[in-house]
Amino acid sequence: MKRFFTYTLVALVALLFLGTFVFLYLNSRPKPVRYETLTPAVLDIRKTTIVTGKIEPRDEVAVKPQISGIITELLKEAGQHVEAGEVIAKLKVIPDMNQLASAQSRVRLSRLNLEQAKTDHERQKTLFDKGLISANEYEKVRQAYNQAREEAKVAQEQLELTRDGVSASNASSSNTLVRSTISGIILDVPVKVGNSVILSNTFNDGTTIASVADMSNLIFRGNIDETEVGRLSVGMPMQITIGALQDVRFSAALEYISPKAAATTGGANQFEIKAAVNVPTDSLGATSRFIRSGYSATADIVLEKADKVLTIPEAAIEFSGDSTFVYVVKDEKATPQVYERRAVTTGLSDGINIEIRSGLRKEEKVRGGIILTENEKN
Helix, strand or coil, X not given: CHHHHHHHHHHHHHHHHHHHHHHHHHHHCCCCCCEEXXXXXXXXXXXXXXXXXXXXXXXXXXXXCCCCEXXXXXXXXXXXXXXXXXXXXXXXXXXXXXXXXXXXHHHHHHHHHHHHHHHHHHHHHHHHHCCCCCHHHHHHHXXXXXXXXXXXXXXXXXXXXXXXXXXXXXXXHCCCEEECCCCEEEEEXXXXXXXXXXXXXXXXXXXXXXXXXXXXXXXXXXXXXXXXXXXXXXXXXXXXXXXXXXXXXXXXXXXXXXXXXXXXXXXXXXXXXXXXXXXXXXXXXXXXXXXXXXXXXXXXXXEEEEEEEXXXXXXXXXXXXXXXXXXXXXXXXXXXXXXXXXXXXXXXXXXXXXXXXXXXXXXXXXXXXECCCHHHXX
16 A cells, blocks of 8 residues: 555656646747738828928018107007008107208298398389389299298208108108008017117118018928938928917928028038918908917928829838848738748838839738737737
């Protein structure tokens, strides 16, 4: 009986050892790798590049005064719409003392001449009425009197213009009224009431009263890398996305490519580009969204495209030198799966999908990535 228990214990130990060996052997064997199966699809391939830049009005005008003076009133502020000819500010003239003295002297002299001409005219008129002088002589005196009156009037207006910047005859078009030269949105008013301003001349640019721009005529301005600028051409369509308006996209057309590098970033030359932005308008002709000058924006430019072509994910392609291959599924259910390595001709790629020009039919399937088990995923 004792021997029986001994034999039984030895058998159990041997069986446990054998089972452990078999378990370890089976687990050490490589498991067959399974790949996902991909089906070719007919898609549109677009190779694009993204250019960063900003939105600007095509024309921004600096409104400057026509005379030097002090701002007494500002009638407009930034953000308001202004029509061409509409008054933005009013000025008070600071007269030049030499010019003022000259104008005052001219007024005094013109008044003396007028008094003398008036006296001569009255005397000659009396003689003419009595028939003592000819009509020709009287007309000369009357003409001199009229000229003296006109000279006195002009001298007075010149004095008023020099002293006040406005005269009775030109009050509506006075230089003291600073008017907008174009219709648009006032972008900036860099001055305040009480500021001294000067007119533009040979020695300085003058003081800017306001910056005005037509915000319905916008351009996108950005820089593109030298490795891609050669693929661009004037007229290419673009899609503009404004950072502050993520849900809005505007179409645009490329209209300018700089022939000279504008900057250097990371050792690569950058070339400036400009595109005309198509700003949508409502039924009244107003812009549908208020776009601010200087908004950061990105432009998507289609460099190359291929429409309705056979494609597969680029990850399914095997690159070997100048050749490309795919693994075509022969038996999807077999273990291990059965594939045929086949050369294919590829075309345009967008970084995710790649065009297959020859070597693969639409109804065939190709090998994709490895299918991981739950343990491998974890």
